[in-house]
Amino acid sequence: MLPTPEAVDLIGLVRDIAERELRPRAAAAEEAGEYPRDLIRMLGRIGLLGLPYEETYGGGAQPYEVYLQVVEELAERWATVALTVSVHTLSCWPLATHGTLEQRKRWLPNLIGGDLLGAYCLSEPHAGSDAAALTTRAVLDGDAYVLTGAKAWITHGGIADFYTIFARTSDDGTRGISCFLVPADTPGLSFGAPEKKMGLSASPTTIVNLDGVRVPVERRIGREGDGFGIALGALNSGRLGVAAIATGLAEAALRAAVAYAREREQFGQPIIDHQGLGFLLADMAAAVESARALYVVAARRHDASQPFRHQASVAKLVATDNAMQVATDAVQVLGGAGYTRDHPVERYFREAKVMQIFEGTNQIQRLVISRELRSSG
Template sequence: MAFELTKEQLMIQKMAREFAAKELAPLAAERDRTHEYPADSLKKMGDLGFLGMLVSEKYGGENAGTVAYSLALSEIACACASTAVIMSVHNSICCGSIEKYGTEEQKEEFLRPMAAGAFIGAFALTEPEAGSDPQAMTCTAVRDGDHYIINGTKRFITSGKNGGVVILLARTAEKGSRGISAFLVTHDFAGFSVGRIEDKMGQCASDTVDLLFNDCRVPASRMLGSEGEGFKIAMSGLDAGRIGIASLSLGIAQAALDESIRYSRNRKQFGQNLSGFQGLRWMIADMAMDVEAARLLVLNAAAVKEHGENCTAAASMAKCYASEMAQRVTGQAIQIHGGYGYIKEYPVERFYRDARITTIYEGTNQIQRIVIANELLGRQ
């Protein structure tokens, strides 16, 4: 499928590229080293509309469409994957879920300021013993008059510490996917606290934390959707989230390819530039083919979603292929750099670490293959 981007989409891509190069790239390595949350950059992104790209204009969003969003997210990831994953979870899962399932009161209270970048959204599904199998979750929400009392632990939650609102999945009935409900939880609730902050391999400027709930009383009005709809909300959000992670993976790989081309043109061995050696030229050709193949899968998934069609298979294909491609390409980038690629002075070392998680979150790639097979063959 050939894609002819519109003038508006190209304009958004260009704006994101220029912002990323000026505001994010110069700070990315230091933020990776210090684990500094990119709060000031996110504020600027909110001002530019990057945090409400999928939100309708009615709630202050840009309504730019999934294709333009994917293009922008890839440009952000090309400069700083940590900022990109925050943008992805916020836009794809959190804003999308609130707009689709929230009440008008919830949209005014949360979606409108989120679209403006006033605060960031987090999505709390994973638990210590419930990752790929969300139906195994044990976090509970028990009705008590006009409130639900929530108890349990969530793990590996992106923006869980710095986010302003958390979409929390908890069990309101004992068994099955229909026993899971979603809630909009904020840090001001008694009994809600942040636990361990993970010391990660990559994407170190985005916070990944445990969230702890100890008799946390949440008003029933904070339920997102209806009781028992949580699993459906989560799966719908993850379809969009997988397009986000695919776009992020594409951006990391593009950065690694660009850096490899630049290095091979300047680094000399045996009296000539590396770019003159056929073996390295072919490596870069293979990397470029990988990136372009992923780009088509990612844009296809984004277009399918933008057209309102079922994007489950397309999103999983894009996420699975693009994330595995990012690992191949960043690995080859280190190989092209030789020993220099293994030290932190050169950015390909960070790209390699940042790419590794992309095959794991928003559903491992083993889960993506199950999803794709189920869409093609039906569930067994």
């Protein structure tokens, strides 16, 4: 599938904006732990927070293949910003795909219009990869559900304008989970202190506490008990977002390593001309290209309404493992300089690690892939 002229122009526009607005601010903001809400609003107003959603509701109606390339361009300049776009898109997915026509008309335009920011609340302190074990409760009380519990590792916790929250409405296993769209100003909703992370410091991650949070029935997305399936469907798409972020991060690490290897001389020639380093860089380039190809293939299946769960897990697994390896090798190429904060590769190294963990650890991806292989035999 060849990209349309519109898609080429969009990706080029994003590349220019990211180079001009994101790259110059990334290092200092990550060092200070400052979330760039002004940049997110700017990206929202040019339509980047609703790219894959219908034009009817103010979205960009772009194929997932194009949306993911946009995410990669952002990630190459600043992973935190790309993560914001991916998580926000994930947060809107349940409403956009499982909401009633009335719900979508009422809420989706504001959610993807540019000013609002979303958070996706599935994980809990004792239910991370095992989402079916979540214990947050939603008890029906008249015309509202009362939510009680806690969500953990929530990106945008404390700064989001709305929270897509999964809670247990019965004890019927995976059929006892429901999905709710909760405004940030709902009484009883509170947040823990931001986690002190090794990377992505500008992106706040917190506990979300629900202490008798009253949510009108009309804010339940899908039928009662449909939440687990909604959550998994959202994660299949979200994993492609992580794959694109990891690919952009790996591309940034590769470019930094190549630039250094061209300039740094040892034994009378640039170190890129030494076969040991040259071959290492070649392997890094192959890893980046492989990751990109995998997420594009998965996205094309998504866009063609074909099953893509297997391909999404493969793309997430390979892209994030490759990003970790490429970032590690980039530090090695720079040697002692790569271990200092004078160069960005040490930050890429720290940021790459979490890619193997969120949206389902890579051990979980291997489990998903192996089960798909077993059932397809």
